[in-house]
Amino acid sequence: xxxxxxxxxxxxxxxxxxxxxxxxxxxxxxxxxxxxxxxxxxxxxxxxxxxxxxxxxxxxxxxxxxxxxxxxxxxxxxxxxxxxxxxxxx
Amino acid sequence: xxxxxxxxxxxxxxxxxxxxxxxxxxxxxxxxxxxxxxxxxxxxxxxxxxxxxxxxxxxxxxxxxxxxxxxxxxxxxxxxxxxxxxxxxxxxxxxxxxxxxxxxxxxxxxxxxxxxxxxxxxxxxxxxxxxxxxxxxxxxxxxxxxxxxxxxxxxxxx
Numbered sequence: 502x503x504x505x506x507x508x509x510x511x512x513x514x515x516x517x518x519x520x521x522x523x524x525x526x527x528x529x530x531x532x533x534x535x536x537x538x539x540x541x542x543x544x545x546x547x548x549x550x551x552x553x554x555x556x557x558x559x560x561x562x563x564x565x566x567x568x569x570x571x572x573x574x575x576x577x578x579x580x581x582x583x584x585x586x587x588x589x590x591x
Numbered sequence: 592x593x594x595x596x597x598x599x600x601x602x603x604x605x606x607x608x609x610x611x612x613x614x615x616x617x618x619x620x621x622x623x624x625x626x627x628x629x630x631x632x633x634x635x636x637x638x639x640x641x642x643x644x645x646x647x648x649x650x651x652x653x654x655x656x657x658x659x660x661x662x663x664x665x666x667x668x669x670x671x672x673x674x675x676x677x678x679x680x681x682x683x684x685x686x687x688x689x690x691x692x693x694x695x696x697x698x699x700x701x702x703x704x705x706x707x708x709x710x711x712x713x714x715x716x717x718x719x720x721x722x723x724x725x726x727x728x729x730x731x732x733x734x735x736x737x738x739x740x741x742x743x744x745x746x747x748x749x
Contacts, residue, residue, distance in 0.1 A: 508651065509644045509645075509647065509648040509651060509652075510644060510662055510663055510664045511664070512662060512664065512665065512699070512701045513652075513660050513662035513699045513701075513711065514651065514652060514654050514660050514662070516711040516712075517654060517660070517711055517714060517715050517718075518654075520711065520712045520715040521715055521719070539664070540648060555651075556651035556654070557651075557688055557689070558648060558649035558650055558651035558687070559648055559649070559651050562648055574688075574689040574690065575654070575655045575656065575689070575690065576654035576655055577654070577655045577658075577715065577718045577719045577721070578655070578721075579719060
């Protein structure tokens, strides 16, 4: 299982999302490789990813992908992240 | 690879702005850019790049109710890894569908791309407590900001 968190620059908000996704996956007892990247390199960073985590604002910029795009509204809401990840991969 | 931001509970006074008057989101981002500049983390052009990122991709930096995390890619105008925090006297709309209006703006500067930003995990620890944003927005002194940031930042980062 490969999961990529995406933001505009790849250094800030995607890292927050990555950290909290790891915590959510621990709750779900799901093993996954979770990385953070920026939207400009989503094509290569997420080429073999099953799930892309991102903001509602960035969905359009991500474009076509075979991965499930999971949209997170509150990056600090572990309940939201856990529920949405469970729906996508559980 | 990791780089270290200064500890959240040691954020220097110049990196903290309280009850700043901002009429719109650009002014709010410029205020946190000014704090990054004052603290020696970035040059003023970094603020222009933080604004450009929002103009290009939308207000995705509003990552939780009331909280924006302004940032841009590493570049020559970043002098050192650093964090700044500004609270707004009047909350400002960034145009985010769910998390407007914003009362607390973080500014993050990083010196190299593709680094695992260890200290950002500490931010996650702080803001996973949803009471922190309103508490920061109401803070009246830099010491109070440091105390709020420090209370949770030392917790387990796993």
